[in-house]
Amino acid sequence: MAGVLGVAVIGTGRMGADHVRRLHEVTSGARVAAVADVDAERVKRIADGIEGCSAHTDPAAAMAADGVDAVLIASPGPAHEAALLAAFEHDLPVLCEKPLTPGSASALRVLEAEQRLGHRRVQVGFMRRYDAEYVKLKSLLETGQLGRPLMLHNRHRNVATPPGFTSEMLINDSVVHEMDITRWLLGQEITAVTVLKPTPSGNAPEGLQDPQLVLFETAGGAVVDVEINVNCGFGYQVQAEVVCERGTARIGDGHSLVTNMAGRWGGTIAQDFTERFEDAYDRQMQAWVDATRRGEITGPSAWDGYATAAVCEAGVRAQQEGGRVEVELAKRPPFYA
Amino acid sequence: MAGVLGVAVIGTGRMGADHVRRLHEVTSGARVAAVADVDAERVKRIADGIEGCSAHTDPAAAMAADGVDAVLIASPGPAHEAALLAAFEHDLPVLCEKPLTPGSASALRVLEAEQRLGHRRVQVGFMRRYDAEYVKLKSLLETGQLGRPLMLHNRHRNVATPPGFTSEMLINDSVVHEMDITRWLLGQEITAVTVLKPTPSGNAPEGLQDPQLVLFETAGGAVVDVEINVNCGFGYQVQAEVVCERGTARIGDGHSLVTNMAGRWGGTIAQDFTERFEDAYDRQMQAWVDATRRGEITGPSAWDGYATAAVCEAGVRAQQEGGRVEVELAKRPPFYA
Amino acid sequence: MAGVLGVAVIGTGRMGADHVRRLHEVTSGARVAAVADVDAERVKRIADGIEGCSAHTDPAAAMAADGVDAVLIASPGPAHEAALLAAFEHDLPVLCEKPLTPGSASALRVLEAEQRLGHRRVQVGFMRRYDAEYVKLKSLLETGQLGRPLMLHNRHRNVATPPGFTSEMLINDSVVHEMDITRWLLGQEITAVTVLKPTPSGNAPEGLQDPQLVLFETAGGAVVDVEINVNCGFGYQVQAEVVCERGTARIGDGHSLVTNMAGRWGGTIAQDFTERFEDAYDRQMQAWVDATRRGEITGPSAWDGYATAAVCEAGVRAQQEGGRVEVELAKRPPFYA
Amino acid sequence: MAGVLGVAVIGTGRMGADHVRRLHEVTSGARVAAVADVDAERVKRIADGIEGCSAHTDPAAAMAADGVDAVLIASPGPAHEAALLAAFEHDLPVLCEKPLTPGSASALRVLEAEQRLGHRRVQVGFMRRYDAEYVKLKSLLETGQLGRPLMLHNRHRNVATPPGFTSEMLINDSVVHEMDITRWLLGQEITAVTVLKPTPSGNAPEGLQDPQLVLFETAGGAVVDVEINVNCGFGYQVQAEVVCERGTARIGDGHSLVTNMAGRWGGTIAQDFTERFEDAYDRQMQAWVDATRRGEITGPSAWDGYATAAVCEAGVRAQQEGGRVEVELAKRPPFYA
Structure with missing residues (x-):
């Protein structure tokens, strides 16, 4: 490199x-x-x-x-x-x-x-292609186990729009993300667009037609819908559900990736601590480096190392001898307060 | 710096x-x-x-x-x-x-x-203190809105143990994480330990007493239980649920943080795209820097930029004129294949 | 009566x-x-x-x-x-x-x-109006706390169609349920229908255009979409999500009713054992009556009553005296085998 | 009969x-x-x-x-x-x-x-044996696919206790349910009881030691814990998680039955509308019988039948001819107001 x-x-x-x-x-x-x-x-x-x-x-x-x-x-x-x-x-x-x-x-x-x-x-x-959930969704589609994608349902919700936000910006600044994601997830160009407009929400600023339902057709015959809803009031939510021949997969509702397949809904469980705690290791290192460069100590101290060692000793005794074992701990020095 | x-x-x-x-x-x-x-x-x-x-x-x-x-x-x-x-x-x-x-x-x-x-x-x-879910859990506890912690339930499951893993290592290498997390989350030292041992699982190697239920008492009068289960067969899982005076909060079951409070269960929704996609922005930048240093281009291309621009134009027309609008797209050059 | x-x-x-x-x-x-x-x-x-x-x-x-x-x-x-x-x-x-x-x-x-x-x-x-989840959804809408409904997203999935199932039956026998539910939930007539047809699934029988995306407009200006997908292969699923001015509410994905409101997602917790166990009481009574009419005894026996009484006695002693208390149980008579 | x-x-x-x-x-x-x-x-x-x-x-x-x-x-x-x-x-x-x-x-x-x-x-x-979730949990255990039960975790939470509720009643009136459920789910007698008592919650009435952690050992070597927490303030919750040799299964947290097995978490999807809507059919019939005996009509009317028929006709035309089809509806007679 x-x-x-x-x-x-x-x-x-x-x-x-x-x-x-x-x-x-x-x-x-x-x-x-x-x-x-x-x-x-x-x-x-x-x-x-x-x-x-x-x-x-x-x-x-x-x-x-x-x-x-x-x-x-x-x-x-x-x-x-x-x-x-x-x-x-x-x-x-x-x-x-x-x-x-x-x-x-x-x-x-x-x-x-x-x-x-x-x-x-x-x-x-188009940074959504680097989002861990979208990446998992695309990886799953690429395995082929769900079969060919038939539909893609999207939700794109913002709390509220900034002043000056127009209906055109709803397409050009917001739905543009679903355009890219559709093309990337399905590997197909979009061939036609239809827009349905409900009576606007009372939360939408005067003159902004919000929310809308935007429909794409793709070169491979898939149908895509996007709820674009930029004054929803309750939060920022981006969700996607791909409907395939043998199952569906969705992201964005709190769980990382949830599928419907062969009579079961659910997700995968990590198989290894590195998968579960990789980010924690990265963050620990960055935090230590940042603090050290500032001349500070911010993480678990030698006292924490000592105290857990003492609890381990009590734990092993409790395991071997049965019953309740009290932990013997030295007095905590003010140095580690 | x-x-x-x-x-x-x-x-x-x-x-x-x-x-x-x-x-x-x-x-x-x-x-x-x-x-x-x-x-x-x-x-x-x-x-x-x-x-x-x-x-x-x-x-x-x-x-x-x-x-x-x-x-x-x-x-x-x-x-x-x-x-x-x-x-x-x-x-x-x-x-x-x-x-x-x-x-x-x-x-x-x-x-x-x-x-x-x-x-x-x-x-x-002790890298768990840098895990995003544990950090959220501790932040919530520190707001005080759940009241004083009374109990802490933990699950610590591994697929299988490596050769040579002993019952002592179950405490010293595995439960040691819950010891640190207990001390950190509750801000209290552990004062006593009790261990209950069910008949071992058929998956546990000969001589390893697995799983076990490990109980801590803390200086502030909280009771903590740890299911340590290191040959569970199905995956790596670390879960924690704090039971407080006015509600509970748990992490580790797929959702980031789920609470029970005042008649409702559930979690928070991001309020901003930076909260939802911060990691995607970081990963995009690192991927671009890494690829560029290798002399490669790996992300969305100028063609992707063009194609979404063409779909946006169709979208705005569909929005303004109603009905179905076809997307007009130039032929894709082999350069962008 | x-x-x-x-x-x-x-x-x-x-x-x-x-x-x-x-x-x-x-x-x-x-x-x-x-x-x-x-x-x-x-x-x-x-x-x-x-x-x-x-x-x-x-x-x-x-x-x-x-x-x-x-x-x-x-x-x-x-x-x-x-x-x-x-x-x-x-x-x-x-x-x-x-x-x-x-x-x-x-x-x-x-x-x-x-x-x-x-x-x-x-x-x-139209029996869906009696489904506990749809009833909860309608009750929530009627409280007005979510504001006016703007959109309604529906999923209607069957494992597979019986022989002879036609594209017309997809509307008349399947989507008809969403027509009634739309009218009932929103209290509005449907004024227009549009149908989008992706390339059919490989699981659909020859000649059946499946799945389809069916769109309704209503007299009150709401937009409704229905994924009708009757050879999905994985199960029977009926889901509905109402998007309102101040939040959304959905049913049919395993949890009884999940809302997005004011920065939080989640559901309600029962406040009383009758709410949680009402059905269990009803089923217990029906099972006892049915068995008794057949001259049989099928539920928990007097032995079960006795054994729990003995465990309660040990539990109260453990609670009062501390430590581990063994349960003293009479020998189980073959009569209760 | x-x-x-x-x-x-x-x-x-x-x-x-x-x-x-x-x-x-x-x-x-x-x-x-x-x-x-x-x-x-x-x-x-x-x-x-x-x-x-x-x-x-x-x-x-x-x-x-x-x-x-x-x-x-x-x-x-x-x-x-x-x-x-x-x-x-x-x-x-x-x-x-x-x-x-x-x-x-x-x-x-x-x-x-x-x-x-x-x-x-x-x-x-003991009516919990008739609760649909406990019944599913027991059925799953009886298939043997999860292997032998090793541990059972229980949560038993009430909003608040009535006046006069004592610590003994916590065992005799509340935990007695987990005693029965333990014996029934595992098919084993309880052989010993231990009780751990955290510092009581500020919500517990003077003199009531609440919550407590109650531990059972069973004749087959399983270990059972019960969080009994009867002034939790937020709701009524009964949860159970069985930890077996090859996976876990839990009920009571909103979803009907969630398992961890072979690298996946999740639940089953209904395969048939009778499974999903059986209760709705039963409730529809009871509601119609009850209303009819009172001389009333309360459910969907003939107008609802007519209106959906008209929407179906528009839907089939939209499906066959493409585009947007308006629904033609007669004027609603005041008779059906």
Whole structure:
């Protein structure tokens, strides 16, 4: 594997700033090498907090900065086409927040430019494909044990919409996720769309037709429905149920993956502690590294190690001799308070 | 925050090798600076795969190596005391795999040495405290809305034991986790232990008394039961249910946290997409960085960006004009096959 | 309340015979007074098994028989209109299996005849309205706490269709239940229907378009979808989820009623043993009465009463004195083997 | 089957009055022939409401009354022994509310009297054996697919105790159910009892040690724990989980029966509409009979039959012709308002 990847982040609004934080504090093997934003003050403030990171107001300048190996585009959609073309000029790999561009005509131009480059450089930020539940669902479909997918039911619910949210955004910003997920899960293009509109909820802002039922037909003859419901009031919920020839599988209702198959509903049980506690091991390590870099100690102490050792000794005696065994514990030093 | 943390990993068996991988590929802000193992060949092979990592057969030499800021002890339990004392000599922060030491007498000696050092240096690897479900359970208890904990029911099930597993290990290696979790969740020391032993399962190896029901009493008057069942055959399960004065809360049965309170059972719903998809964003970034460092493109392509844009256009028309709208899609270039 | 209700059962095929059994063995306060069927032998065999029940091949004759107070129509659909008109002539209350009649024109004639009678006499056998889960769902909607219903999602799955099942029967025999449930739950008429047909499942018999997605619009502006999937292979499932302005409520997935409301998912907990065990009390009584009438004893014996009394005595001592108390039990007499 | 069973009900307090109602309104094939209670006024009022039912203050007189074929004892526990012996004198079958008698010495005397009678006459009212979930759990255990039971975990929770509830009653009135269920599910006698008592809940009345953890050992070497928690505040819950050699099975947490087996958790799906809707059919019939006897019509009307027929016609057209089909519905007559 090559050295640490230097990333230029284009756009430092809500999503961009969050990606900067992620690259800096969460991701292994990457660093933020440059940031660009039209807001010169904001971008400088961000760059100042990161060692070896330069600030720019011009995206192309950020891409040309020292140590930049790759580009992350998180600017507003209308700025994507220009940023993508600039990245192509520097022949840099790109992670581009969705949408690729707003509209299929501009997207086609990007496709053509990338093809002229002669090799693929773009990944689009459809992050649901990295969600553990969707990944499990796709893996199960790929085993073929459920047979061919016939239908896909989706629920997409938000607590409430921000000011200015329109019915078009309901499709372009929200249902777009189910479009990508449908294409990815089923491996088929979408061929037709129908929209049914109930009387709007009393919670929907004036003029917003919410909720809606959006229907897709796919090239392989599957039928897909999406409840898009962005002022549901009670929470954020994303659910999907694939109906196949020999069973169904659903995600998103609290359990990780629930199937109906051969007379039984339910899910799988982990077979190993690494499966169950892998995340806990990762989090423990990150927490220890973070605290240590800050010069702190935050986790279970040597006292905790001692106290469990004393309880183990009582436990083994209780196991071997029967009856109730009292635990003998030294007095806890204030040092470990 | 200081620079990247250089870690010396002591012991490169199963757990140690996994921690090396974790520090190298998953954790942000850390690197493996040195490794030590009695197996000189193994430790050299591991060090060779990591830039700037030195190999040692003596733990103390690893701790003294260039660039070492902290120590991770993953050697067998009987070697922990010496490794901890060596780390104290170098005044290095330590993450020590459980057990701190095998036995309370040696653990007490470590406590005393750390106190002589004058500041805390040791974190013990009770990683369940970093599990998202246990963390939620503890957070809920700390709000006080359930009242004081009265009982704690635990299930700890393994598919099968490895050869050589003894009844003592059932306490020292398995139930030790519930001992730590009990102390941490309730914030109370354990004062007495009782063990009940049903007729062993036919799946238990000859001589192993499995399963057992282990009971703790705590300093605050709570009663805790642990089903330890390490040849259950069907999977790995860790469940906990706290019974409090005004309700109960349980984790580990597939749902993340389920409560009984005020006439209702159930759980909370995420309020925001960041809560629901935070991990997906993190995994997307790590996958993109990893693939890019390997010179590959693995995620959703520009074609996916284009195709969803075309479906969005059909969707908005269907929404505005009613009826069924066909999607117009360019022919897919082999470049994106 | 009046005396025992004498019922004439018209039609003794699968449904009719089951209703005869139900009236005879399950229902309190009713008896089968007459049965009618075109199959003279079958109807005689059924009548012979029931004290005071006469056999007929003419429905009208059965309705005129001694002791008949009411009529249950379970003959094939095309025979319903004549049987209903005959019941009107005798001015008898009728429970008529669905469909009322096959087709809206004949149904309109029945409506007119009932109105000429001057009072209502007909109940149609839409039995889902008596399902405990649907009843709970409707009760919840009627409280108004979820707000106005916006959408209703339905799943209707059968393992496999019998020979001769057609696409029309999919609507007339299967989806008809969701039509009634939609009208009943929402209290609104259905105003339009759309049907989407995926490529049929490989499990569907040649010529049967299965599954389908059926969409209703209602007079109050709600949108309803029904997955009708009658060769799903894995089981019989009927699920419904109502999406309202302030939350959702669903039934049919194992739990009795699960809601999403105000940041929480889940259900209610019984508040009283009568709620939890009402059915057990009813079944205990029926089992005791049935066994006693057969001259048998089948339930928990006096020995069971004695043995629990002895365990209670040990339990109270253990509670009062602490420690482990052995149960003292007399030798079990062979009489109670 | 013999004629309708005439039952003498001894004791018409809360439980007795409820049994009278059940025999009168719910149970098929039985009638209340006599009632006895020390409260002459109450017993007369009850008898007056039931045709052919005589009122008594002496239990033996009720048993000797005309038309009595069997006895139901629902008087206070201390009166059970005398009532049972009186029933034996009349050689009548008895359903006796739990406890058989209060105490094992008196229970032994009843056993001896029944043995002298030469045939069994007594069924004890341990009604949990008739609960659908416990029945499924026992059926599953009897298939042997889970292997031998090793442990049984129970939760028994009440909202709050009535005034005067004592720690002894916790065992004798509450845990007695788990004693019976343990003996019945496992088919083994209980051999020893241990009780652990946490610091009482703040919700427990002064002097009541609540909750408690009660442990049973059985003749076959199983270990059983019972959380008895009768002031839990949030609801009435009865849960049981059997831990066997090859899997576990639990009831009482909302789903009907959930197992862990061979890498999967979950439950079974009904295979047939009769399994799913059997209760709905029974309730529909009882509701129709009850309403008809009152001279009322309460269920779906002929209008409902007509309206669904019209929707079916639109549905079949939509299915055959494609697109959206409007439903043509006659104007609803006020007669069906």
